[in-house]
Amino acid sequence: MVRRALSEAKVSLSKRYHSNTPAKWKKIGDALVFAIPTIQTAILNLPLDPHTQVILSLLVAVLLAAAKFITNFFSEDTNE
16 A cells, blocks of 8 residues: 555656646746856855865755756646
């Protein structure tokens, strides 16, 4: 029973990922990707030691790229 539920959830996530993303969420995701180098440049200009700058820059890149990936799971409800 648990395996069946997990299998259905996996199919549901796959369908949502590959369905059309609404324009609003697509724009938000694209803005997040655009923001990565912008924020990294700002971090590199902060008066911090180089090690901290690299760590912060890496964290920003990973978090914003993950957020862009998550926006692909938003889909339009076609049942209405």
